[in-house]
Amino acid sequence: MLSYQHAFHAGNHADVIKHLCWLGVINALKKKDKPFTLYDSHAGAGCYDLADAMSTKNKEYESGISRFMDADVRQPLLNDYLALCHDFLSLNHYPGSPVISAQAKRDSDVLHLMELHPAEFNKLNSYIGKLRKPNSHVHKRDGYEGLRALTPPKPNRGAILIDPPYEKASEYLDVVKGIQSVFKRWQQAQIVVWYPLLSERAGAKHGASESMCDKLAELGTPCFKAEICVSQNTTDAGMYGSGVLVLNPPWQLDQQLSDVLNEITPLMGESASSSLQWLNQDN
Numbered sequence: 481m482l483s484y485q486h487a488f489h490a491g492n493h494a495d496v497i498k499h500l501c502w503l504g505v506i507n508a509l510k511k512k513d514k515p516f517t518l519y520d521s522h523a524g525a526g527c528y529d530l531a532d533a534m535s536t537k538n539k540e541y542e543s544g545i546s547r548f549m550d551a552d553v554r555q556p557l558l559n560d561y562l563a564l565c566h567d568f569l570s571l572n573h574y575p576g577s578p579v580i581s582a583q584a585k586r587d588s589d590v591l592h593l594m595e596l597h598p599a600e601f602n603k604l605n606s607y608i609g610k611l612r613k614p615n616s617h618v619h620k621r622d623g624y625e626g627l628r629a630l631t632p633p634k635p636n637r638g639a640i641l642i643d644p645p646y647e648k649a650s651e652y653l654d655v656v657k658g659i660q661s662v663f664k665r666w667q668q669a670q671i672v673v674w675y676p677l678l679s680e681r682a683g684a685k686h687g688a689s690e691s692m693c694d695k696l697a698e699l700g701t702p703c704f705k706a707e708i709c710v711s712q713n714t715t716d717a718g719m720y721g722s723g724v725l726v727l728n729p730p731w732q733l734d735q736q737l738s739d740v741l742n743e744i745t746p747l748m749g750e751s752a753s754s755s756l757q758w759l760n761q762d763n
């Protein structure tokens with residue numbers, strides 16, 4: 481049964497690192513005229529009202545976007561992200577990954593959004609419909625099954641965002657299997673995987689992201705991971721940070737992301753820290 485609802489977490493520190501990285505990937509694809517295809521295997525509701533009961537329950541956006549939404553920023557990628565978010569934030573909304581993709585892509589680029597939760601799917605479908613962006617497709621289907629059915633794209637350029645809720649411990653292995661299956665048909669796929677960093681309190685899930693990253697590195701594809709932590713990893717910290725692992729990353733995304741993390745981390749609180757590490761170097 482699907483119970484996760486992203487509205488409780490919209491705009492938090494995890495959304496910030498994930499959406500900055502995803503936008504960096506899209507920006508790099510846009511450097512060539514040739515169209516590309518974007519896939520979002522776990523799309524969510526598309527856009528979130530930061531004033532509704534779910535978002536205001538824990539006000540997680542206060543650990544993320546609220547920290548720097550009005551700052552005068554230097555890094556171009558950070559500037560692009562805030563420019564894209566601006567119109568939504570002015571309505572007290574936060575754009576999820578589907579809206580970021582739909583806004584950032586060109587009309588000729590294709591977008592496939594997969595969401596399984598019936599209520600989240602209905603919200604997503606209605607929101608993406610209102611944006612009226614050509615070549616944007618919303619699918620009520622399992623994200624991994626959708627990736628198997630819809631990849632490789634023609635032409636063979638594009639990227640995948642994999643952002644599961646990780647409610648069950650088995651979901652970490654699902655990510656690895658899903659990516660193995662994509663690479664069998666589409667080795668050039670640029671893939672961004674978001675993962676939580678969980679303290680011992682998470683029980684069986686503690687350490688699961690770290691071993692998932694090890695397994696993904698063992699695939700041998702060039703990849704790096706970038707992480708932001710907002711508190712210390714004490715026993716009962718819960719989710720103390722999160723990261724993105726990028727397979728087949730575009731040229732210079734590592735530097736751009738590192739520069740952005742260096743700019744925002746001091747704004748994320750006294751205990752905040754960030755890092756970027758290549759697992760398989762691109763030669």
Ligand SMILES: C[S@@+](CC[C@H](N)C(=O)[O-])C[C@H]1O[C@@H](n2cnc3c(N)ncnc32)[C@H](O)[C@@H]1O
Nearest residue numbers: 486522523524576577595596597622623643645
């Ligand atoms: C973390 S949220 C997505 C947030 C979104 N990517 C963003 O950044 O705005 C994960 C979503 O995946 C959905 N989901 C869970 N299992 C799924 C599956 N097997 N296939 C497609 N969607 C799934 C959940 O209903 C939830 O809406």
